[in-house]
Amino acid sequence: MNITVFEPTMEDVSGIVEEVWTSFLGADLVVVPEGLVEVPAGEHVTAVISVAGAWEGHLMIDASPETAAAIAAAFMEVDQSDVTEADVTDSLGELANMVGGFIKSLAPSPSTLSLPLVLRGHSRASTPESHRVCSAVAVWRDAPVTFTVYAGGHA
């Protein structure tokens, strides 16, 4: 039995992230490898989306609550003060949908894309029985947004 090993690269992730930012947030951002930018501890918002089928993997997006709210405000073209928690959940989920959908399009088929899940807390979410494939940090308005792809396991 041939098993196709698929491992998206940081360049794959950064390309689609830059496209989303340019198309919908009207802004340039810098994407760097994880480790070059300090990601502060504390509360954060995490969006998770999964691909299942010929390839199994997950995408996690992490941002501080303030950065997540800024993303929502930029998507919606409103003042950040007008953004609700539901808007943040919606926006981060849709961001995961776009980046996750692109990763799925690169992965072996057939596969399906899950609906996104958005979590809030101080602990990092984890995906049992999976390994980290790549990670990229997008720096936008001096704040990091981390994109991490895992392969295998279930979210």
Add this chain to the structure above:
Amino acid sequence: MKILIADDSRVMRQIVSRTLRQAGYDGHDIVEATNGAEAFDLVQQESPDLVLSDWNMPEMTGIELLNALRGSGSTVPFGFVTSEGSPEMREKAEAAGALFLIAKPFTADSFRDALEPVIG
């Protein structure tokens, strides 16, 4: 003209609506559905001239919606606006009767290119 936008993300429905205006399609009535099942009912009730649908939605996916519409005899012009823009998905969309598939993220130009042959 009436356009139905089906997407479980309110933010994305807003972006689609905004992009329609930016593409020159302003002044149209916009009807919104949060999932495929709701969109199916709204097509019967509102008789839109065009459906713009996400693919991945709860209750009923976009492809299930299109199949249900065609199965019910509806010939409403239908296009996908989805994060899943692979050649495989485009083939599935076309086979089911979609007129186009706009991949997210999109621009006003990509909207205009897809919609002009359909609604002018």
